[in-house]
Amino acid sequence: MLGFTERIKNEKGFNLHFIKTKKYKTLSIVVKIKGNLERETITKRALLPYILQQGTENYATKQDLQKKLADLYGATLSIDGGKKGESHILSLRLELANEKFVPDASSITEEGIALLIELLFNPRKVNGSFDNAVILREKDTLLRKIQSVQDDKMAYANIRLIEEMCENENYRLHVHGYEEDLAEIDSTNLYNYYKKMLMEDQIDIYIQGDYDEEHINDILSPMLHKQLEDKKSNVLTEKSSKQKQTKKEVKQPKEIIEKQQLQQAKLHIGYRTNVTFRDDDYSALHVFNGLFGGFPSSKLFINVREKNSLAYYAASRMESQKGLLLVFSGIAPEDYEKARDIIRLQVEAMKNGDFSLEDMQQIKELITNQLLETMDHPQGLIELLYQQVLSDWILPPKQLIDNINKVTKEDVVQVAKKLEEDTLYLLTTKGDASDE
Structure with missing residues (x-):
């Protein structure tokens, strides 16, 4: 293929x-x-x-x-x-x-x-x-x-x-x-x-x-x-065990609010997934992200932007080498609390399995097509293959696509339950309603 x-x-x-x-x-x-x-x-x-x-x-x-x-x-x-x-x-x-x-x-x-x-x-x-x-x-x-x-x-x-x-x-x-x-x-x-x-x-x-x-x-x-005749090894020496640390428990979520002169506020939220390219549920996380915020048909786009008109944009992406999932949204400053709450509701909906098998199948097809399109470009294929070097883990693109298409609803719910909100960051305007 x-x-x-x-x-x-x-x-x-x-x-x-x-x-x-x-x-x-x-x-x-x-x-x-x-x-x-x-x-x-x-x-x-x-x-x-x-x-x-x-x-x-x-x-x-x-x-x-x-x-x-x-x-x-x-x-x-x-x-x-x-x-x-x-x-x-x-x-x-x-x-x-x-x-x-x-x-x-x-x-x-x-x-x-x-x-x-x-x-x-x-x-x-x-x-x-x-x-x-x-x-x-x-x-x-x-x-x-x-x-x-x-x-x-x-x-x-x-x-x-x-x-x-x-x-x-x-x-x-x-x-x-x-x-x-x-x-x-x-x-x-x-x-x-x-x-x-x-x-x-x-x-x-x-x-x-x-x-x-x-x-x-x-x-x-x-x-x-x-x-490179004087080079002794091609294995990178890690400075410390922390260098590869990807699993981290969130003890207390943080909320950071910063103010500047601007018209549109930026509400970004970081979650710990504790799932990386090496993990068995990496494919399930791909499907989770697609349903949650990876595409225009995802929950964030539909519920935060379209249904409630609370965001100029709303999306999520995975950091597959670090075990993070990041949410980005651009909102009106006065809509901060509403937007925050609706984003959190989408996470809970995913944990509760509030998505259909039809939704899941559509997302699997979108992810597969996205990966195939990436591989249509010479540099895209190399970047995908290099993920294996970064992770020191063999997962060729064909195997990744096969794994994604085998993901069940239960797999997605289980990986959703691993999500922990770590940090909420709001960049908002000076003198907005939250000052009062």
Whole structure:
């Protein structure tokens, strides 16, 4: 049904994932570098994608890189960072035309791989470290990114919810880092951190498309072995047992109210599910989330937004590496208590089994279609497969879809009963009715 195979080759210092499929006309190569989320290093790590895109030893400027990509028949490159559970992931993505479909272009793959290796291992240096002029410029770019969150109130409310909910957990850390760290970052300490990251973090490389595996391996493996010959292991060392802690009991739910000058209030609620990608009831949680707030046909959308006209938007999403479920809603400030109570009623309705088998079947079909659509895109399939690496747990997409379609109503009710409200966060206007 899904039309692909994945073969994993574990090497000293890195893992290769060969994904063979005839679905795409391109060849995608994605490097995933997994490190621990840590307050001391998060801002350096957030800055690295900006630096690595600015040039290499052979392509000294961003313009030189762009020209090389154009020469590779319009190859596309992106580098970014993100957090999944208690891990920070640096991702480098290169999408190339498949040389099978381009006449007289037999070197595209080899040149593309060489470029990606150079971007990762051979960035432009001045006097043995990063270029200070580039560091100064890109620190300013990152600063603007950090500050821009203030202008996106939905994103700001989500960040504040996570800060409060996970105040003693590394998941609270901002993915873009912290403004107060930038002054101390310089070309030398950032370069030292970058070298340490390559030697200590877990590196997984995905090669996806219609290709000859032996040919790709013969090009890629020697390049990687040369760069990582001093790397002792590709197993990430956890800083402490708390690093992977996903089960947490809620002793006392928190309510946080913050006030700013705004028209629309943001009511975000965080729940502990204590269910992650590794758990047997992960598929049931998928179905629960679909019924509860994952789609326009879900309880939150229908009851909070449509029936009671209390929200501009209302939805929920799972954090599958952390065991959280987050509710987002935009409301009129004066409707806070009504909206809060109706959201809580939807949780109770789910715990009481207040949904039909027809509703459940529709949601299963929607989730299945959503997963299949994700896999229609080269990057989407890789992200789904990488969930297994993050969790250290084998659950291929086909098995996940099969599991979802086997979920019973009782399974959904049981997983609903695991939900515990942890933190309610309201970002509201100054001088609204709640002041009285």
